[in-house]
Amino acid sequence: MIWPFRKKAKLKAKKPVTRLRIFMWPFVLCLIATLLNAALPLEELFRGVRDYMHARPADRSIVVVGIDDRTIKHFKTSYYSRKYNSQILDIAFGSGAKRIYFDDSFRLPLDEPGDRDFAAALSRRSGKVFVGTNHFDSLGSDAKTVLEPIEILRPHVGLRSMGGFKSPFQMSAQLVHAEEIRGQEVLSISSDLAGVSGKAGELYRPDWSIQSNSVPFVSVLDVLDRKAPADFFAGKDVVVGVTSQSEGDLIQIIGQGWVPGVYAHVVGAQTLKEGDPIDVGGLPALALAALLSIAILRARTRQQANRLMLASGVAFLAIPFALDRLFIDSLYLPGYCMLAVVSIRSSALRELSEARLRNAGTLLPNLSALREELAAANHPIVAMRIKNYAAVCASFPDSVETDLITELARRLTLPGQTTTFYQAEGVLYWLGPTLKSTELEEHLAGLAQLIESHLIIQGRKLDMHVVFGVDTALTRPVANRIGRALLAADQAAAKHQLVQLNTSENDEESAWELSLMSELDEAIDAGDIWVAYQPQFDLKSDRIVGAEALVRWLHPTRGAISPEAFVLAAEAHNRITRLSFYVLEQAMLAAKPLVASNPGFRLSVNLSAVLLESPRLPAMIVDSLTKTGFAAASLTLEVTESAPFSEHAVVARNLSDISELGIELSIDDYGTGNATLDYLRSVPCHEIKIDRRFVTNLVSSASDLLLVESTIELAHGLGRRVIAEGIEDPETLELLRAIRCDLAQGYYLAKPMRIDALESLLNSNNRLHAA
Ligand code: C2E
Ligand code: MG
Ligand code: MG
DSSP: OOOHHHHHHHHSOOOOOOHHHHHHHHHHHHHHHHHHTTTHHHHHHHHHHHHHHTOEEOOSSEEEEEEOHHHHHHHSSSOOOTHHHHHHHHHHHHTTOOOEEESSOOOSOOOHHHHHHHHHHHHHTTTTEEEEEEEEEOTTSSSEEEEOOOTTTGGGOEEEEOOEEEOTTSSOEEEESEEEETTEEEEBHHHHHHTOOOOBTOEEOOOTTEEGGGSOEEEHHHHHTTOSOTTSSTTOEEEEEEOOGGGOOEEEETTTEEEETHHHHHHHHHHHHHOOOEEEESHHHHHHHHHHHHHHHHOSSHHHHHHHHHHHHHHHHHHHHHHHHTTEEEOOHHHHHHHHHHHHHHHHHHHHHHHHTBOTTTOOBOHHHHHTOGGGGGSOEEEEEETTHHHHHHTSSSOOHHHHHHHHHHHHSOTTOOOOOEEETTEEEEEOOOOOHHHHHHHHHHHHHHHHSSEEETTEEEOOOEEEEEEOOTTSOHHHHHHHHHHHHHHHHHTTOSEEEEOSTHHHHHHHHHHHHHHHHHHHHHTOEEEEEEEEEETTTOSEEEEEEEEEEEETTTEEEOHHHHHHHHHHTTOHHHHHHHHHHHHHHHHHHHHHHSTTOEEEEEOOTTGGGOTTHHHHHHHHHHHHTOOGGGEEEEEETTSOGGGOHHHHHHHHHHHHTTOEEEEEEETSSOOOHHHHHHSOOSEEEEOHHHHHTTTTOHHHHHHHHHHHHHHHHTTOEEEEEOOOSHHHHHHHHHTTOOEEESTTTOOOBOHHHHHHHHHTTOOGGGO
């Protein structure tokens, strides 16, 4: 038979462990245990151990006269004639005893002369001798059986209660302060000895750290034989009772073994003299444990929780000992249990949740941890991407990730600051300082220098390249901001900047970029993207010797879109390869006939710096050359100088491979980056293209003229030719000619145009003054 219900029950998901569950279960169980006194035997064992550790002697103000084995052996009974009790009274009082208590009710008559003799002795000592009494439920009736002395003794003695209880597990005993017997409140022997009063029926626990075997003792037989030490009774209270183990009136005390009941009165009396024992039960300890448990569960960090656990443990060990000294009795074990369970389970939960929030190798917190970081709402999120992370890691035979990331985090920690770094692979995130954008960029540039200089990992010097993305849109959800910071870092990498800030303002821009990119492929297929050609003139011959291919996008609804905008977007969104090769191939196909009819004509095509980082670039260019049949020797590729060519192995190899194909290289936008003489020497370029920023004001600005002039000189010294772009007037053109610039490009000469326009321009007389 199939049991569908059982199957269902098995499939039920286990409830997740929460802090509330960790608290509630032990609390409820321990509360029940406290109310039911369920831990009593263990509690008594614990108390017994504490008493044993604190063992101390009796104060010797009370002595015991014991009916011991020898006495019983001598009289052959413990019920010897009471005339001997008369003798004990005479001897003890004769030696200076203060009061005498009999731990016996004398409820049965023995030999009549003896009883009479005792009565006479008692009458002589009226007010100084006390006899035990007790009452208990009688079988089969509501009335209580009262133990009290036979009638002839009764008028001469005070009655004192012997009432007490052995604990259920026989590991301790309690005594009454007083009892109500026949409507009369009767003090207990111990209360009377101690000189204190107490409510009837109220129990207290004698301090069993007082060692009963240190109570001064003498055998009845020795007293009768006058063998008791001379000063034994002087100034003392005396308790007379059975001490022989054979009589059965015994209580078991941990650390003391079986103790005759008579000692309970003596130990009890000393306890009451020293303090006022109270029993507070188990609830205060459980309440304290609950409070400590809450504190442990709510601790923010593991260190805090550990400190609290240690403090709770120490407190719970010290408190019982301290309270014992104050005669405050309490039950501790449910509290211990609660604390122990909560400590263990909260540690396990913390371990689990910390593992969830940590990177296994570096032990740095991960993005889940950053998502839960409340402080993120008040700080910019910085993402630092290590651009050459994969390359660096792959260059080591052993795992280097942990060392690398740990070292970087160490370097990024400025003196006196405690920044938390969150790691996801080759990206480190942290909460940046709240600064103005320019200050933040300077701050990050400083950090980049710290990282990029002299980094030595596993004995090897490394060159790290990093980019920073920052998100400052504080009102957005943290998870979203983490993505935005990373996107900004990627954009910084694509634009060859060190830092990109992602503020709320550029959200619209990125939404626009995204929608634009989704249309890019369609636009290429629909022919909305086409190529314009801007002629380049030789300044010696004044003839057109080439043209720069410039991409154009005529969007059906948005109109003409600036190539600067969509080229950058394509770089940031990984669409640059398709776009670049589309333009390259279109241009080569279109320019091929021009090259054929105009020997020496060069086609210049812009090459995105992002592509320069792809190891597949040379092969792809070879493919395009083969596909179009264009001669490599007639092609110039323009690359911007912002990319750190010389520091990037892949870029350097690509440049030399391209150059070896016979393609010429031109450094575009020269002057805007940070190229040095060394840089020019190391890059295998044939041409330097001075950015139009320096050309526009050439006539009016002495410093621009100085820069352009010295660049031309320098380039010529290195055997490179120079082209100036952005020439908008004849004065500039003539000035450039005068300072020996080789080539010229600009609106004054010719604007970018369609290929057929270029072709007819070439076929007309192809002279500069025709423009
Ligand atoms: P660039 O490579 O520095 O191109 C020169 C830019 O200067 C072109 O702008 C050109 O139209 C403009 N220009 C030429 N003469 C003058 C002038 O006399 N005055 C002024 N004010 N401007 C002049 P365009 O076509 O808007 O292209 C802008 C940038 O877009 C280019 O700068 C280049 O970085 C990028 N770009 C254009 N086409 C492509 C392409 O096919 N691939 C890649 N990767 N980038 C491209
Ligand atoms: Mg260019
Ligand atoms: Mg340029």
